[in-house]
Each structure stands twice: as C-alpha cells, then as structure tokens.
Amino acid sequence: MNRCLSPLLLALALVGTAHAQNTQVRNFPREAWRGEMTIKQPPIVEMDDKITRLSPGARLFDEDNRVLRPASLIGRPLTVNYLVDRRGQVTQAWVLTAEEKKQKRPSYGVERNFEFESQQTPANPRTAPARPN
Numbered sequence: 001m002n003r004c005l006s007p008l009l010l011a012l013a014l015v016g017t018a019h020a021q022n023t024q025v026r027n028f029p030r031e032a033w034r035g036e037m038t039i040k041q042p043p044i045v046e047m048d049d050k051i052t053r054l055s056p057g058a059r060l061f062d063e064d065n066r067v068l069r070p071a072s073l074i075g076r077p078l079t080v081n082y083l084v085d086r087r088g089q090v091t092q093a094w095v096l097t098a099e100e101k102k103q104k105r106p107s108y109g110v111e112r113n114f115e116f117e118s119q120q121t122p123a124n125p126r127t128a129p130a131r132p133n
Contacts, residue, residue, distance in 0.1 A: 032081040034105040037093060042070040045090060048108055055089035063097045081105060
C-alpha cells in the first residue's frame with residue numbers, strides 16, 4: 001500500500017467536510033425576529049433604533065454557528081435573527097448569511113410617529129390644487 005496517498009486522501013476528506021458544513025441551512029426558532037443589531041457597549045445593544053440589553057448569558061452566533069463575543073462586535077451593524085425574553089432583552093442572536101437575509105421573517109422594525117415627505121405618495125396632478133406662486 002502506498003503510504004503517500006493516505007495524508008492526501010485525509011486532507012481531501014477534511015476539505016469536503018468543511019465545505020459541506022458551510023452549505024448547511026440553519027433552522028431558526030419560529031418566534032425569532034429579524035433586525036439590525038449594533039452593539040454599543042456590552043451588554044447595551046441597539047436593535048432597530050431601540051436601545052435594549054443582552055440578557056445575562058446571551059449567546060451570539062456567527063454565520064458558521066460559532067459563538068461570538070459581544071465586545072468584538074462593537075459598532076458593527078449586523079443583520080440578525082434574534083430571540084428576546086420577557087423583559088425584552090436579547091437572549092440569542094444569529095448573524096445572517098446573504099442567503100438567509102433573503103428569507104422573509106417578521107421584525108419589530110422601526111416605528112415612527114411621523115412620515116418623511118419622500119415616503120408620502122405623490123398627489124395626482126390633475127386633482128391636486130394648484131400651488132400659489
């Protein structure tokens with residue numbers, strides 16, 4: 001038996017396994033929300049323009065399901081799926097891949113009590129009153 005081929009075959013098997021792990025689809029809990037998270041100063045985070053906290057023992061996962069430290073993400077805006085507890089604190093968050101961002105998921109979103117002029121629908125010029133000069 002040729003012993004030079006076994007390390008090569010082992011390396012190819014490991015590369016194939018690593019590639020298969022990157023293509024797996026993650027299943028998120030049904031009650032997880034979608035949002036934009038920015039870590040200000042752990043445990044303080046901003047979720048969709050709202051300041052909240054990470055719960056004690058909160059876990060953040062990267063695109064490959066590895067645990068992240070919140071202090072390493074300060075100031076980076078991240079699109080995440082996340083779970084909250086009864087107090088509204090984030091208990092788990094998963095940083096999304098580009099393909100996961102395409103999937104539709106409910107979010108709290110940004111709620112405002114005003115509307116910008118650019119968001120308003122334009123009036124029909126035929127029925128709109130003429131503007132004075």
